[in-house]
Amino acid sequence: MSAPPAVEALIDLMAKLPGLGPRSARRAVLHLLRKRALLLLPLADALSEVARTARECVTCGNVATADECPICTDPKRATGTLCVVEDVADLWALERTGAFRGRYHVLGGTLSALDDMGPEELGLPRLEARIARDGISEVILALNATVDGLTTAHYIADLLENRVLVTSLAQGVPVGGELDYLDDGTIGAALKARGRL
Amino acid sequence: MSAPPAVEALIDLMAKLPGLGPRSARRAVLHLLRKRALLLLPLADALSEVARTARECVTCGNVATADECPICTDPKRATGTLCVVEDVADLWALERTGAFRGRYHVLGGTLSALDDMGPEELGLPRLEARIARDGISEVILALNATVDGLTTAHYIADLLENRVLVTSLAQGVPVGGELDYLDDGTIGAALKARGRL
Numbered sequence: 001m002s003a004p005p006a007v008e009a010l011i012d013l014m015a016k017l018p019g020l021g022p023r024s025a026r027r028a029v030l031h032l033l034r035k036r037a038l039l040l041l042p043l044a045d046a047l048s049e050v051a052r053t054a055r056e057c058v059t060c061g062n063v064a065t066a067d068e069c070p071i072c073t074d075p076k077r078a079t080g081t082l083c084v085v086e087d088v089a090d091l092w093a094l095e096r097t098g099a100f101r102g103r104y105h106v107l108g109g110t111l112s113a114l115d116d117m118g119p120e121e122l123g124l125p126r127l128e129a130r131i132a133r134d135g136i137s138e139v140i141l142a143l144n145a146t147v148d149g150l151t152t153a154h155y156i157a158d159l160l161e162n163r164v165l166v167t168s169l170a171q172g173v174p175v176g177g178e179l180d181y182l183d184d185g186t187i188g189a190a191l192k193a194r195g196r197l
Numbered sequence: 198m199s200a201p202p203a204v205e206a207l208i209d210l211m212a213k214l215p216g217l218g219p220r221s222a223r224r225a226v227l228h229l230l231r232k233r234a235l236l237l238l239p240l241a242d243a244l245s246e247v248a249r250t251a252r253e254c255v256t257c258g259n260v261a262t263a264d265e266c267p268i269c270t271d272p273k274r275a276t277g278t279l280c281v282v283e284d285v286a287d288l289w290a291l292e293r294t295g296a297f298r299g300r301y302h303v304l305g306g307t308l309s310a311l312d313d314m315g316p317e318e319l320g321l322p323r324l325e326a327r328i329a330r331d332g333i334s335e336v337i338l339a340l341n342a343t344v345d346g347l348t349t350a351h352y353i354a355d356l357l358e359n360r361v362l363v364t365s366l367a368q369g370v371p372v373g374g375e376l377d378y379l380d381d382g383t384i385g386a387a388l389k390a391r392g393r394l
Contacts, residue, residue: 002288
């Protein structure tokens with residue numbers, strides 16, 4: 001063993017992060033040791049702080065450091081529109097666009113017979129209760145365009161039928177996309193949903 | 198801001214690690230939050246522990262948690278042979294091979310007029326003192342085969358001439374290397390240093 005046990009333990013843990021392997025974890029730890037004041041100490045503090053305070057927002061499921069997340073407690077956000085996403089990463093992706101100013105609901109997964117994820121496990125009764133309680137008028141289903149995501153979207157749309165307007169993200173050509181490189185399904189969907197210029 | 202400030206701060210710090218950018222840092226932090234008990238808490242503890250205890254080995258410059266590193270305090274390692282490396286990453290790379298059982302000396306860089314690194318800044322007087330004090334009989338220069346590395350190696354070899362045997366790593370064809378893909382300099386060096394089979 002060339003490094004002290006505490007340093008080896010840190011390298012082993014860093015190597016478990018997505019995007020880092022054993023070699024890049026070693027490189028990252030050496031970088032931390034070289035930038036002690038600038039990076040190692042602040043990162044140790046930030047990680048301890050997050051480990052101490054981070055939890056799930058009781059209302060929407062986003063990451064929070066209090067009972068509710070910054071979005072649920074923001075009085076400037078519209079309360080009538082609810083955007084349903086699969087996980088927190090999707091919520092953050094939507095937030096980065098700045099295009100949505102309503103509230104969110106994080107499912108934490110999709111319906112999946114293989115993974116034993118039924119409507120109960122996905123917290124759909126909780127979603128229904130929230131829609132009734134908060135007087136939601138539109139539910140935007142922003143689930144991934146995968147088989148599981150579409151299945152879940154259709155299930156939720158059926159569940160909420162006649163109670164609230166249910167919409168979903170448009171399917172079509174991505175910005176900057178070239179037709180020649182797109183799959184047939186996407187081109188077909190874009191053609192079907194074409195609009196006036 | 199979609200995440201609480203403490204989480205955003207952690208993401209910003211993680212993005213400064215080599216091998217991670219803003220996007221992969223976000224992914225890593227979400228992974229940590231999902232694996233709270235298994236990864237987030239142990240990593241926070243390990244990082245605090247390293248931040249508290251890690252320092253430079255007073256003898257060789259390796260990472261240590263005491264005054265001396267595990268290699269310098271290992272009584273089973275030969276004391277007569279000293280391997281000089283540029284930085285700690287190189288020391289660890291040599292240790293992984295298990296091919297060297299002597300002691301190390303980490304320079305922490307190379308001679309460089311541009312970066313104002315002279316013999317004093319590189320601690321060469323300290324290296325000379327150590328060689329005399331520890332009764333070193335051979336100094337292996339395991340510096341990178343770059344221009345700066347070679348310059349530094351020649352300088353040290355001149356400095357220690359007639360006092361101790363100075364050797365350097367062999368240059369040649371890497372294991373598994375194909376001649377067709379090697380540069381002319383490497384093939385030339387391998388030909389010049391050819392040996393009996």
